[in-house]
Amino acid sequence: MHRETIASLLTLSLAGEEPISIVELPLPPSIVDDSVGACTGNNNPRGTGCIKIVLTGDDSLPQGGTFTPDGTALVATVNYTGAPAEPHPASIYTGVQTILIKTDGSTFPNGDPWKCITCGVPASNQVGTDRKLQDYPRVFKDGKRFLVGTNIIHTGGHRVDSDLVTPNNTFIYPIYWPVTADGSGPTGAMRELRLHPDDTHLSWSSFAGSDQNGFYGRLTFNPAPTTGEPRAPRYDLTHVNLIRPKNGKKILSVNKKHELKLDFSTMEIGELRGFSGSGNELVYIGYPWEACNFDAFAVNIRNGKVRRLTAHPEYVDPVDISADDKWSVVLDTRGSDRNMFLSGMRGIPPISDLVTSSVCASVRNNGYRRFFQPILIDQYGDRGDYFGQQINAAGNGSNGAFNDPNWNARADPQFSLDGTRVMYYQTLVKTPACGGANPLPCPVSNAPDGRTTRIMVATFTNRTPYPAPKFKLGPDTIPWATPYTPGMTIPSRTELTPGNYTYKGQYCGEAHVYITTSPTSSSPTTRVRVDFANLSDDGESTLNGYEDITLTQASGSWVVRNDWYSDIIQEGKVNGRKKTGPGGFHITMDVTQNYFNATGELITVLDGVEYRQPENFT
Incomplete structure (x- = not known):
């Protein structure tokens, strides 16, 4: 019954499903040994390098990126290892590098279906670059440059997949974001550049204290900078905007009558995820519209209009939108039941999220294991009983199958420019997310060379390629955002002050809200209690009962604790109950690790179907 209900949550009208074929792209030979010279002619007869297999912990490389404009190749980041010592010709195949992989079954002139772009680039061609961070690789639409991490790679004026591209005519330039008033010093810290x-x-995103903030700016090549570091050719970021409404509006606010109000016309970014396919919108994971239910949103760059892209109660994060803006591909835990015990009950206003957001957003992972699968959603987003189509649903779930649940997708999926294909890449669960004390046994990889990472391309076989659209130039100034001035202090996000509040349902009923804090404690706590009285925001179901949750988090710490007591009864279109055990539910989470560690019990029952919390560390 439980699985039938999940299937119903993922209902796809058969007429709306489309046929999809999937292939795994080839990668350089993989080895476990990372000692000098371990990559021998037996591993790779052409001497074009071996990539490292990580047996424990994080193996986010290889990482797939975007397609070339014509779709015949895509960019990826790999970690080469075992190269022989210099002056051997193969010694250039070492460390984190940017490669191209053919997607059409052809090969490069050396006979490989891949080609390393950054291997062997002279030091004089990459002054001041940070090569440690080379994530989220992207090909420019001009087909002659890459964005990789905080660097931009030029391929000598040639197309990136041209045979004329060599290490000597390839240049790697750093990106510089001035954050001091006089323009001095190194670049500001940037991550997840799109x-x-x-x-x-x-x-891009950047942290100020414990807040993650989104920014948008213009790239300008500076061949001879006179301020800042490095004083070498680089790309400067100018006309920078802080992606926060300049009017200061928040989704959850309070009026003079001590009434809580929800304003879904405004936006609050949790994590900035880039742009829509046309570039007319910024895409982000935002403050929930329903309790504990994190979703993807888009906000129009020019007018600030917000739309919700996903609404399934499971957790969503990476997202890409096709160039014609008609389709999204998201990575989501839907179908895994991972978050249903927390977020499965719909229509609860996002008030307890003041103290639960860190836990609700972190349960999606078990350490480096992610429960994401790629989901295709049309331009109108999740609605009613439509929750998209799982791209890799076909298969028998066996070891190495396209839908093997032990292979989990990583950020970011990418559409081809013609809309007919999607790249996503996956990693295989491994210790300590399985095996040992973990109840989940570790699978044995049957991928080539025993690799634990794979790059997949899904083709929508009934689609006709469309011509690459002409993209409008984005504005330098976002009229509704906050202008950023180098040297300015990023204001902390304001929180509701302690007190007693009332929230009135959009259709009927109300909730009484009590917020208390104990700031003098060595580990400050904030407590939010919400008492529901025939509350309905959707006109279809009513809520009664209560939720009482305390957050404990030391200043500057990434370790959070929630002490959770709930008994919410839902009646109407859905009949359900969200209830903790006699002693409550208590969870401690290091949000940098995301290992589930809880005592007590929290169960959500919807129309007779029960969703329980995961076992610890699974």
């Missing part, structure tokens, strides 16, 4: 379709603007 390229606008106009090849001219970027979005």
